[in-house]
Amino acid sequence: MSEGPSRWHTTGSLARALAVGGFGVAVALTVGRPAVVVLVGPLVVLASLALLGKPTREPRVLPGLAHVQLYEGQGTRSWLEMSGTEDTEHVTRVLAQEPFVALHPVGGAVLSRTDDVGPIEISPRRWGERRVGTEKVAMTSPWAGYRWGPVQLPGREMFVLPAVTRMRSGGEAPQPIGLIGAHRSRREGGGTEFSSIRAFHSGDRLRRINWRVSLRQGTLHVESTRAEEDTAVLLIVDAMADYGVSEGIDAAQSSLDVTVRAAANIADQYLGGGDRVSLRVLSPGGEYAGYGTGTRHLRRILGLLARIRPGIPRDVSIEQVDFRATAGTVVVVISPMLSPELAIATVRLVRRGLPVIVVDPLPPGSTPTVHPDPAAQVAQLAWRMRLLDRSHLLSQLAAAGCPVVPWNGPRTLEEVLRRLARRSQLPRIGV
């Protein structure tokens, strides 16, 4: 960081002491005013001491960052690795103020002795791609006679993952079709939940025999249980626009903030329960993750969510998107439903017999960002019309059998899924 010409130069303090001291001495000697020497004597001494502290070597500094991937709201530390600082006394560090990145001390500026440079704490407040750790460093020689820098040190790109509330209850899957899992299946199998008492068949386990019923009936009867299976969950994330104001975690949320955090929480819950989760983002980037399980898959999904940039999908219309939802898949559409195309695609999924839930991430009172101009009133009127269209779309979705729920935290889906499960267990009449 310190190759090339010297970055040491005189400070304003030394220049002032030299100029005023020299001027005072000159005045005193030319017009014979000893009192002026009394006035500037301390400044002359100060300037002399500062000149004596002239550094002879160039310091080297390298920035360090403890973590390069964090969840929003978490914190890390930025420090400096320095060498060749024998001639220096103080270090000034000023970190660049990036949007949605909190710094401690406030402002990210620290003045400290060279032998005791403390770290600066950094905390990203919103998911997404953030550049952190860009800073300017300056050093001063003893008596503040010379300053090195300020030198700009580059920061690092950080993918801030959406915050996840660890809660192991994703709600009951209505039609689980899979292998071993935690959801109660409609078919009988080796689970724990009681289903019925029936006559003994060959292959039944002896410990399942209900002796009381068998003695009463005269033939062997066994207790049957429901199978427990995993399920597939498809998350459809509408990132075509962002409505409302985003102020970071624990503050005002925009619609995209709610969308991303809701998707992250739902993925975490189902993956934590051993289910398969897929992600499809409707955005220009078209982020997609196939069905997968486990912690690694969760990290992948969170990473994709952190990369989202809102906008209309390129090269493909929503009607043409293949959502890859097989029978029994729980489909969660997180969307403010301001796009009729997505509403139509959702109804199509409902008509395929899939359990579909729409999570509404639009914060109350949110408005789109419009430039303040004379047309602002027109924009407000247009927005109100969009909201009327939206409420009409939502009621149509509900009528089609697709529940619409606002996002209220990780337990949002529980009650809805329970109702859907109950509905799926009711006898159906084929037409």
Place this chain on the structure above:
Amino acid sequence: MRLSAARSVWVVRAVGLLGLLVGLLAGIPEGYTPSLAVVAVVLLGGVLGAFRPDHLGVSMTLAVVLVWWAIKLHTQVPAGTLAAAAGLVTAHVAGTLLSYGPRFMPIPAEVVRLWAVRGLLVWLAAPVVWFVARVYADHATPTSYWLAGLTAALMGAVVAAVVVPTRGGD
């Protein structure tokens, strides 16, 4: 985001401004009262120094104080010059502290203490000069003394100019 100045910065600004005013007004008890115009100029320079400590105007304001003292005094060396010297050192040290970083950076108490001690130590040069000047106040000073002093000062200036590198030089 525009950050406001730290509280310690406001304190140092106020102390610097006060120091500059003390540098000018320290002679009032002994009858050396500056005109309102001079006070206003110094006040403006002090305000400038509080917000732009490295501005050339700050050095010029200090020079105005020196010139005013040079005009008011002839061979007298009143005790008020000691207080004035303390005021000027305080203003200079405050400017040094303010120029360490941006205005929103708090100035640590440790650094303030270090510079307070340094300021006090360098101020001790003032009583020494004051004492020497008082001792020789009644003696006629040969012209050769003043010429020798001027030559020494010029040589000091030349040495300083050689030692001090220009910006971006070396």
